[in-house]
Amino acid sequence: MSAHETFFAVLAALVLLFAGATAYGTWLEARTSDAAKLAWVQHLNLRIRSSWAIVALFTLAFALGGEALTVVFALASFFALREFVALTPTRASDYWALVVAFYVAIPLQYVLVAAGWFGLYAVVIPVYLFLLLPVLMALHQDTERYLDRVAKVQWGLMISVYCVSHAPAIATLEIAGHEGRGALLLLYFLLVLQLSELLAVVFSATFGRTALRFNPSKSVEGVLAGGIAATAVGTALWWMTPFAWWQSLLMAAAIVIAGFLGGLVLASVKRSLGARDLWLEGGVQLARGVLGRLDALAFAAPVFYHLTQFFFVTV
Amino acid sequence: MPIKLLPPLVLLARLLVGAYPRWIGSSPTATQRIYFANHSSHMDTLVLWAALPGSLRANTRPVAARDYWGKGGLRQRLAEEELNVVMIDRAREDRDADPLDPLREALGHGFSLILFPEGTRSAQPLPGPFKSGLYFLAQEFAQVELIPVYLDNLHRSLPKGALLPIPIYSTVRFGAPLPRVAEETKDAFLSRARAAVIALASD
Numbered sequence: 001m002s003a004h005e006t007f008f009a010v011l012a013a014l015v016l017l018f019a020g021a022t023a024y025g026t027w028l029e030a031r032t033s034d035a036a037k038l039a040w041v042q043h044l045n046l047r048i049r050s051s052w053a054i055v056a057l058f059t060l061a062f063a064l065g066g067e068a069l070t071v072v073f074a075l076a077s078f079f080a081l082r083e084f085v086a087l088t089p090t091r092a093s094d095y096w097a098l099v100v101a102f103y104v105a106i107p108l109q110y111v112l113v114a115a116g117w118f119g120l121y122a123v124v125i126p127v128y129l130f131l132l133l134p135v136l137m138a139l140h141q142d143t144e145r146y147l148d149r150v151a152k153v154q155w156g157l158m159i160s161v162y163c164v165s166h167a168p169a170i171a172t173l174e175i176a177g178h179e180g181r182g183a184l185l186l187l188y189f190l191l192v193l194q195l196s197e198l199l200a201v202v203f204s205a206t207f208g209r210t211a212l213r214f215n216p217s218k219s220v221e222g223v224l225a226g227g228i229a230a231t232a233v234g235t236a237l238w239w240m241t242p243f244a245w246w247q248s249l250l251m252a253a254a255i256v257i258a259g260f261l262g263g264l265v266l267a268s269v270k271r272s273l274g275a276r277d278l279w280l281e282g283g284v285q286l287a288r289g290v291l292g293r294l295d296a297l298a299f300a301a302p303v304f305y306h307l308t309q310f311f312f313v314t315v
Numbered sequence: 316m317p318i319k320l321l322p323p324l325v326l327l328a329r330l331l332v333g334a335y336p337r338w339i340g341s342s343p344t345a346t347q348r349i350y351f352a353n354h355s356s357h358m359d360t361l362v363l364w365a366a367l368p369g370s371l372r373a374n375t376r377p378v379a380a381r382d383y384w385g386k387g388g389l390r391q392r393l394a395e396e397e398l399n400v401v402m403i404d405r406a407r408e409d410r411d412a413d414p415l416d417p418l419r420e421a422l423g424h425g426f427s428l429i430l431f432p433e434g435t436r437s438a439q440p441l442p443g444p445f446k447s448g449l450y451f452l453a454q455e456f457a458q459v460e461l462i463p464v465y466l467d468n469l470h471r472s473l474p475k476g477a478l479l480p481i482p483i484y485s486t487v488r489f490g491a492p493l494p495r496v497a498e499e500t501k502d503a504f505l506s507r508a509r510a511a512v513i514a515l516a517s518d
Contacts, residue, residue, distance in 0.1 A: 081482075086333075092474040102481060
């Protein structure tokens with residue numbers, strides 16, 4: 001199959017799948033009266049609705065080309081960093097560091113990703129901005145909690161910009177025998193990740209007993225079952241990737257595990273920043289916040305990117 | 316028709332600083348009101364405006380200082396033609412004129428007002444002492460609801476003297492109407508009003 005045909009096939013399957021899930025979720029919500037159960041169904045429907053983002057993303061990539069996705073992820077980084085900074089108690093003397101983080105780092109990183117200039121986007125934030133930001137903040141002679149403040153801005157930048165930018169970078173990997181199919185690899189990645197999240201929630205509710213300490217809407221059993229199911233789906237999708245079926249199995253497992261650990265780490269980060277229920281303020285649609293939506297992706301994208309680059313990109 | 320600047324500006328304000336409304340003790344209804352809020356950034360007026368539902372905006376006029384908004388150019392055009400600002404004379408060039416008169420006129424026509432009773436921007440998250448204008452208006456227009464509003468986080472976005480706002484997540488919290496207390500002194504009323512705004516800060 002050509003890349004375009006594969007695109008159409010996958011998109012059609014996704015639309016059918018999500019339409020079925022949406023219809024089922026709506027039907028379930030209408031006939032549930034028990035309050036505790038209803039809250040769960042609404043949570044599930046929220047997840048299903050956010051799955052449509054994948055369909056939207058790929059219709060966009062298909063219609064406008066892969067560069068359009070870079071813009072989408074740049075916006076996602078922007079909103080995630082905005083949320084991170086809002087949670088962090090910054091001071092007036094952090095002003096220039098934050099201006100650089102928002103108005104220089106984000107555009108620069110994504111322009112480099114879109115241009116495929118790997119040598120530079122891999123180091124710009126972890127090396128150059130790592131050195132520049134503390135300089136900008138030291139110029140103010142405000143040493144109150146200095147290291148604390150520098151570290152928080154850098155952490156926000158690494159997670160919400162550097163890590164997230166590896167997702168669109170997956171589409172730019174040049175793999176021999178797989179030319180012009182980069183966007184399909186990104187679709188594969190996002191699909192496995194989203195399914196592991198969605199199925200973990202579904203299974204947690206059907207036969208979960210031991211609730212996860214950092215995320216009460218998931219259980220240990222549900223996460224395991226969801227992870228295994230998503231890995232199985234990933235394995236079955238080997239034909240849209242440059243991988244053999246067993247390689248696809250290992251890759252999907254890596255995505256699922258890294259994604260789970262991302263959720264674990266960011267839950268701890270938010271708790272240590274005293275996040276309270278900041279995202280409940282704006283209403284239901286903000287219930288998880290941008291960071292909450294990107295936590296798994298921020299960890300899984302660099303892992304998947306580097307595994308693929310190491311084993312499949314011949315330099 | 317001239318191009319409207321306001322809708323893109325409201326969108327930009329939402330993109331940069333969020334401006335999520337949260338109605339804690341009141342709901343967005345068409346009752347005539349004075350919204351009074353803490354003032355810590357140049358974006359306050361725009362952000363509070365952006366947090367109100369569109370149906371209420373047409374009937375709500377921000378109160379703004381003539382020495383800042385009346386300087387001509389884009390700022391004045393925006394203030395007069397699109398935000399429908401009520402200009403107030405902070406400098407009081409004309410000693411005999413009461414600076415509150417334009418506000419009385421707007422309230423008399425049935426408009427709601429957005430007021431920053433500190434009179435100037437403060438660099439702190441909590442508001443400074445309130446000026447007396449709010450007290451006189453509350454006395455003269457007894458039927459107008461007084462809604463305390465707390466603008467969260469904006470002082471971090473645009474510190475005094477800075478030009479480029481730092482994107483941040485902010486909320487606009489609307490509290491319960493401030494009750495009138497009979498025979499209350501001016502100072503007691505003003506500190507009670509200020510306390511109502513401060514109470515929203517910790518919500």
